[in-house]
Amino acid sequence: MEVGIALxxxxxxxxxxxxxxxxxxxxxGAGLDLASLAKxxxxxxxxxxxxxxxxxxxxxxVALGYDELSRxxxxxxxxxxxxxxxxxxxxxxxxxxxxxxxxxxxxxGVAVIALG
Numbered sequence: 001m002e003v004g005i006a007l008x009x010x011x012x013x014x015x016x017x018x019x020x021x022x023x024x025x026x027x028x029g030a031g032l033d034l035a036s037l038a039k040x041x042x043x044x045x046x047x048x049x050x051x052x053x054x055x056x057x058x059x060x061x062v063a064l065g066y067d068e069l070s071r072x073x074x075x076x077x078x079x080x081x082x083x084x085x086x087x088x089x090x091x092x093x094x095x096x097x098x099x100x101x102x103x104x105x106x107x108x109g110v111a112v113i114a115l116g
Contacts, residue, residue, distance in 0.1 A: 004067030008075040011059035016079050018052035020086055021045045028091075070114075077110040 025045035026032075032040065040046060063072055080103045087093035 002067065004063045004072055005075060007059050007063035007066065008072040009078070011056045011063060012076045012079050014052050014056035014059060016082050016086065018049040018056060019083065020090065021049035021052060023091065074110040074114040077107050080106050
C-alpha cells in the first residue's frame, strides 16, 4: 500500500474515533442549552475527540505531501461504512436497508469519481 493512501486511511480512522468519542459524551435525545454545552466541552470524551481530530488532521496533511487530493479524498468514504457499523456495535443504532443502500451508493459514487 502506498504511503499516502495508508496515511489517508489513518486520518479517516482517527476522525471516526473522534466522532465516536463525541457521540459517547452527548446524551441521546437531550437538547443542549448553553450551560450544558459549556459543561460538555470539559468532558474527557469531548477533549479526546478533539485530540483525535487533531491527529487526524496531521496525518491528512502528511498524506497530502505524498499524493494528490483527488486520489486521497475518496479514501475518506470508508468512514460512512465504518460509522454505520460502529453505531450499531457500540451504540445499538439500527442498520436499515436504506442506510446500507446509502452507504453502498456513496462508496460506488466515490469509486466512479476516483476511477475517472
